[in-house]
Amino acid sequence: MHTESPSHSLDLVDQARRRASDPLPSAFQGVDIPRHGDIINCMHCGLCLPHCPTYTLTGEEKHSPRGRIRLIKTIAEGGLEITPGFVESMHFCLLCRACETACPAGVKYGELAEAARAQIEISGVLRSRKRSILRALLLRGLLTRPRLLRVVARLLWINQWTFQALARRTGLMRLMPRRLRELDALAPRIPGRFTRAMVPETVRPEGKPRCRVGLLQGCLADVVYPELNHDAMQVLRHHGCEVVMPRGQTCCGSLLGHNGELEAARRQARRLIEVFERAEVDWLVITTAGCGSFIREYGHLLSGDPDWAERARALAQRVRDISEILVELGPRVPTVPIHRRLTYHEACHLRHGQGIAEPPRQLLALIPGLEIVELPESSWCCGSAGIYNITNTDDAEQLLERKMKNIVSTGADLIATGNPGCMGQIQHGCRSRGLALDVVHPITLLRESYGLPGPPSGLLGRPRRPLFAQGHGGLGAT
Ligand code: SF4
Ligand code: SF4
Structure with a gap:
């Protein structure tokens, strides 16, 4: 259960009532006002x-x-100041946007919450100091610096194969402080290769391309799930697209924006817009739901900047989730069977942030051999929510528990989801409960069922053997 410190337990509505007879000027200031x-x-x-x-x-x-x-x-009407209780309430929110899907009045809660969080940053009213430091390190220290992120990921990889492996095997991990054990459990397995060692900058199909698509590299996806970039490139090429993943991409700013760092998010957005303008792409294709949802709103993010507003809108209109563009292109029929029982978890930022429900299901339904079972509460947040599972670990665990119960009730041995953050959280849920279930992005299943080569792995960089498909016709086929 979520708890508050005594200083946070002020009844906010009572406080508002007390001030009603003596209204203050609004505590909101600057450009990012709800x-x-x-x-x-x-x-x-x-x-x-x-x-x-x-x-x-x-x-x-x-x-x-x-x-x-x-x-x-x-607060906007001057009836309340920004208090620690308000800060806690706004940061307890997952920004999952399920409320937007449910709202008959079309209230744009996500935009309100992001602006409110930006106001919290301006106000300087802190929630837990430890959480603020952790958040600053992750958001400003790491995510906006792709090179540093890759260095840190490489160090993590070394640590996972040496100290961490030893500590787990010898039981030393149990002696570590609780927070360190929690972070260890949440940390995804870092692969030996990142995106650039897996894919070239551009791939062309045989014959005349149908279109030229840009692929978002992602920041965390680049170092944790680089195979998604490889698989998306393969599948798009298989559909006749010329695919470019321009070098020099930065974080799209989504994690910054969702956490109230809107000015820093704008800087990231401008850089990314320039990169994809130079690449002259017809579409910007994305495999990470959180990034897709945020880039679609670049027009709003940069609406106050006359030099960038139109450019931001133009890029936002070109955004397509990988499942969406494949359905629009007319998906080729996959032929290699995958004999597994699968359930599909809807990432909040795909379902609620972008309104995409059917395309991933349509693509999965094409795969021969796959038995698909609908997941109860499929769009209920799994607790990942950007960095929420790191900053609000106990609350995230409660949400994960609900998700895992629903998953187990389906009897599935394979879980598909269109967002790397959800993949990591559900993988953690499986590991910590001793469940031998696989978690995968739909694009990987499609790539295998099309019989396309897997991402290079190992020292020699040989294509990885299929993990899920049987009767594969042979590696290296395109
Ligand atoms: S539904 Fe999600 S986004 Fe909306 S208020 Fe609740 S936690 Fe926040
Ligand atoms: S109108 Fe307000 S209370 Fe009603 S569903 Fe929308 S956000 Fe919720």
């Missing part, structure tokens, strides 16, 4: 409440979308 129009769109009907994971966890109005919007409104 928009009045969005705030008043909320008619307080409460239809979003049963869809909100944090309200379901606590039963408290201030941890519901309606409660949070009411708090934002009260």
